[in-house]
Amino acid sequence: MMPQFLVVMKKELVEAIRDKRTLNMLLMFVFMYPAMVGFMLHMQIKRGTSTEKVGxxxxxxxxxxxxxxxxxxxxxxxxxxxxxxxxxxxxxxxxxxxxxxxxxxxxxxxxxxxxxxxxxxxxxxxxxxxxxxxxxxxxxxxxxxxxxxxxxxxxxxxxxxxxxxSPLALQRYDTADSTTRSNTRIGMFLGMFFVPACIFGLAAAIDSTAGERERRSLEVLISQPMRAFDLVAGKWLAASALAAIGLAFELGVAHAVLKYLPLEEIGLSWRVDIPMLLLVIATAIPLCLMIGALQVAMAMNSRTFKEAQATAGIVTFIPMLPVFIVPALDLTTKDWMYAVPLLGNQTMFQAMATGQSLGVMPYLLACALPLVLAFAAVAFATRRMSSEKYVLGV
Missing domain, CATH: 3.40.1710.10 (abc type-2 transporter like domain)
Structure with missing residues (x-):
């Protein structure tokens, strides 16, 4: 017999796929970022390989x-x-x-x-x-x-x-090979692809909590012989699954685009293979679990559907801040960066793309804090779901 939380998860995934807004948003972000990066690199290749120099x-x-x-x-x-x-x-x-x-x-x-x-x-x-x-x-x-x-x-x-x-004759030598330089630049591009993971499951998380509560369909679910944890876990895993699926497809599309482009024409190369890409996706699963749990918890803590959209949107935006701020500060890579959600995934992939051996600790740091935050958010959401005041909107 299928566990109850998997039944809820399946139900939420089916409803999310049937919702055209959720599906359109998922497809849009899957193709949007790879298309943008591909277009920018294509324009660089076009300018670099142009035989006629415009006067x-x-x-x-x-x-x-x-x-x-x-x-x-x-x-x-x-x-x-x-x-x-x-x-x-x-x-x-x-x-x-x-x-x-x-x-x-x-x-x-x-x-x-x-x-x-x-x-x-x-x-x-x-x-x-x-x-x-x-x-x-x-x-x-x-x-x-x-x-x-x-x-x-x-x-x-x-x-x-x-x-x-000219008393001095300065000669400059760069010891980095072309592969390292190119993978560093492309790694910075691809690191931004983790950002949409915060958006893929947002609509489903809000609709399955604040939306159902506003439509009074949550009362029907809570009246079933089911633990509050199973109900919350099903909604949490559904939102996290959408985030993980969207991220996997997005990285796959980006890999296909970068593999197709003739990057060698501008001194770049793309040598990331499928096993490395699968490892990147696997290490991003705890991030997706954390994002789904925070979105469900914040949506459940809201009184209305619109309030849930605003609250969950702000919480979703917070993990994006280090991704933009840290590169702007031009900081060297430190161990604490791997522990910061989203930033850790970006830092890890850039290190992998440049051929660095990470060891076990960065993977543990990248998974530890997101999982702790995910379970804490699920515990909070379970407590809210167990309250009749929440379900009845009192």
Whole structure:
């Protein structure tokens, strides 16, 4: 005979699958994050493998004073549009049209200062609100290189080696191989895929508790010869199962997308195999159990369906905070990170993707606290379910 909590779990899963809202949300988040990451990487590959480099559009005011500079920029694939004169208002209007990366304005005494070996005045006008920052930085690099070339030629003309200005020759060596670098970057992407686990079972957890209580169908269930623990455990396991199933499918879709993309074109690689992916999913099961238990407990502690949505939504958002805050602080990996729910799963996967040997302790830390919180939340929900005041809404 099937245990009673499994009967309740089966009933809740069937109702959740029949609910189009729950099913649509599950399917949306399963494909949304992998599609976003795949699109971003696809655009990087497209830019990296493009055979034609798109020229940079630039207006040069007073270009007749520096023909060599204009020729240099043209050779660097800069589309130079010469102008004799432009006011500040005209420059601002031109840049606001977002068609030109920058405007280079030569001072009136540019040629005079240049011939006297004095710093020739240049003005680089740009609009920082326009998404052409990379082109502007490239233009600044070109101008800096052009100026260094002129300085070197002048030193040679005076019998001084340009090497005098560079007493140090710094060479940089990165000991990380391409696989480690690429897996670190992709591991950060995939670590964010644990976040939707907080959303997959949310609708089912709220509807099976606050929703049934509001519809008065919970009274029928509680009147059956069944322990309160079995009733709560069935609802808890149903919400957790939806979270685990959604997470497994999402990681599977992400694995297929990253495996399909030609990441080698941009110096990346995806060498995570199926056993490693299954291990990641297995270590995330305690996280799903914790999320389902907290959502059921918070929904049961609410008086109405709308209040349950707000309360459970806030509780669901709390585990996401370390995932965003810790990477922003640029902290080195510590043992305590594995014990933090959601952050521990992200940290563990990044370590696995970079080929680090974790040992047993990180897995224990990643599973311990979520399981403790899950059982505590289930105990609280069981106590609430045992109360007639809760069931009757008194």
């Amino acid at each position: 940079i559009d630039m207006v040069v005011v007073g270009a007749a004073q520096a023909p060599n500079l204009v020729n240099y920029l043209t050779q660097k694939n800069v589309n130079v549009t010469p102008k004799e004169s432009m006011s500040e208002a005209d420059i601002a209007k031109l840049l606001s049209e977002k068609k030109t990366a920058a405007v280079l304005k030569l001072g009136e005494k540019f040629s005079e200062y240049y011939e006297d070996l004095r710093p020739a005045p240049l003005e680089l006008w740009f609009d920082s609100s326009v998404e052409k920052a990379s082109q502007r930085r490239e233009l600044e690099t070109m101008l800096r290189e052009y100026g260094n070339g002129i300085a070197g030629a002048r030193l040679l003309a005076h019998g001084v080696s340009p090497a005098t200005l």
